[in-house]
Amino acid sequence: xxxxxxxxxxxxxxxxxxxxxxxxxxxxxxxxxxxxxxxxxxxxxxxxxxxxxxxxxxxxxxxxxxxxxxxxxxxxxxxxxxxxxxxxxxxxxxxxxxxxxxxxxxxxxxxxxxxxxxxxxxxxxxxxxxxxxxxxxxxxxxxxxxxxxxxxxxxxxxxxxxxxxxxxxxxxxxxxxxxxxxxxxxxxxxxxxxxxxxxxxxxxxxxxxxxxxxxxxxxxxxxxxxxxxxxxxxxxxxxxxxxxxxxxxxxxxxxxxxxxxxxxxxxxxxxxxxxxxxxxxxxxxxxxxxxxxxxx
Numbered sequence: 001x002x003x004x005x006x007x008x009x010x011x012x013x014x015x016x017x018x019x020x021x022x023x024x025x026x027x028x029x030x031x032x033x034x035x036x037x038x039x040x041x042x043x044x045x046x047x048x049x050x051x052x053x054x055x056x057x058x059x060x061x062x063x064x065x066x067x068x069x070x071x072x073x074x075x076x077x078x079x080x081x082x083x084x085x086x087x088x089x090x091x092x093x094x095x096x097x098x099x100x101x102x103x104x105x106x107x108x109x110x111x112x113x114x115x116x117x118x119x120x121x122x123x124x125x126x127x128x129x130x131x132x133x134x135x136x137x138x139x140x141x142x143x144x145x146x147x148x149x150x151x152x153x154x155x156x157x158x159x160x161x162x163x164x165x166x167x168x169x170x171x172x173x174x175x176x177x178x179x180x181x182x183x184x185x186x187x188x189x190x191x192x193x194x195x196x197x198x199x200x201x202x203x204x205x206x207x208x209x210x211x212x213x214x215x216x217x218x219x220x221x222x223x224x225x226x227x228x229x230x231x232x233x234x235x236x237x238x239x240x241x242x243x244x245x246x247x248x249x250x251x252x253x254x255x256x257x258x259x260x261x262x263x264x265x266x267x268x269x270x271x272x273x274x275x276x277x278x279x280x281x282x283x284x285x286x287x288x289x290x291x292x293x294x295x296x
Contacts, residue, residue, distance in 0.1 A: 046075050048200035049165070053088075054193045055177055058149070058170035059200065060133050063163075067120035070135060070143065070164040076112045077145055078197040088192040093181035095154065097174070098136055099194055100146035109145035116142045125163035127154040131174060133165030151178050 045064035050057055064071040077083055082102070089106050090098040101109045111117050118141040127134065127150060134157065136146035149167060151174070167174060180188040 045071050046199040048168075049075060049078060050196075050198060050200050051083075051170075051194060052196040053173060053177070054191070054195055056170060056173035058173050059168050060165040061168045062165045063122070063125060066122040066125055067162055067164045069117060070120050070162050073111050073113075073117065073143070073145070074147065074164065075199055079199065080112075082145065083194045083197040086194045087187070088177060088194070089187055090148075090185065091177060091181040091188040091192070092185040093178055094151055095185075096148045096150045097177050097181075097188075097192070098146060098148040100136065100144075102145075106146070111144050116144055119143065119162050120164075121159060121162060127157045127161070127163060129153050129166075131167035131171055132163055133167065135162040135164065137161060149174055151175075 045062070045068060047062050047064060049060045049062055051060060052058075062071045062075070077100075083100060086099055086102055087104045088097050088099040089101055089104050098106070101107070103109070119135075119137075130150055130152050132150045132154070134148055134150070135143045136148050137143050137160075143162065147164075148161075177188070177192050180190045180192060182189055
């Protein structure tokens with residue numbers, strides 16, 4: 001998208017210390033500039049995440065303004081399923097639980113960029129309370145994919161590990177994980193697995209879509225059941241009674257059956273769940289049976 005314009009006039013450049021003789025607009029952007037541009041192109045970073053574990057859900061508030069690169073790394077891994085099926089490989093009672101290593105032993109894992117990235121310490125984010133979500137590392141500027149959740153305040157970790165989130169819901173789940181800690185502080189006595197991890201908005205949409213599919217299937221089953229009940233009621237009408245009632249009586253019965261089916265359909269559409277729909281259909285069918293039983 002770049003182009004050059006040439007003139008016959010010599011360019012006017014500043015003299016003295018400012019005479020750098022460089023065209024900064026045509027210089028190759030730095031890696032940090034490229035990363036920042038790519039991050040801005042993706043839109044705002046998430047502020048809420050959900051860590052589903054074999055013990056329950058843990059909801060985490062994220063801090064993309066204070067540590068954007070760390071949050072981007074975590075949420076991108078989560079969105080791509082990097083953490084799904086990963087163990088909490090280290091649980092120390094009264095201290096913390098650690099996960100994020102696909103190898104499951106604390107020696108693996110990498111960032112979304114394929115290499116370690118720098119620390120993003122912020123003075124407002126400290127290990128001053130329980131349920132702090134922080135990056136695990138092997139020293140300064142060695143962040144990868146592993147992270148941990150604290151069971152109590154661990155202020156001695158300030159300036160050593162990057163805090164990028166706080167647990168806002170699911171504290172009881174974190175406590176439950178703490179209870180399976182071993183005395184040696186290694187793998188828990190019972191496996192604790194991250195079954196699914198993602199942004200709260202994305203998880204909510206996927207759950208809603210799943211529930212909508214289930215409701216559609218239940219509605220279809222209810223409709224089939226309703227048709228079967230209507231057919232059963234019509235078949236129960238005694239043939240002799242229909243013959244005696246004549247053509248007008250048969251038409252009236254058929255009209256009643258159609259009306260009942262229409263009422264059941266309307267009730268099904270208005271009901272919030274399939275159970276309510278089936279209940280409405282059953283009630284309508286009971287009324288039809290009574291009317292048919294009372295007819296001559």
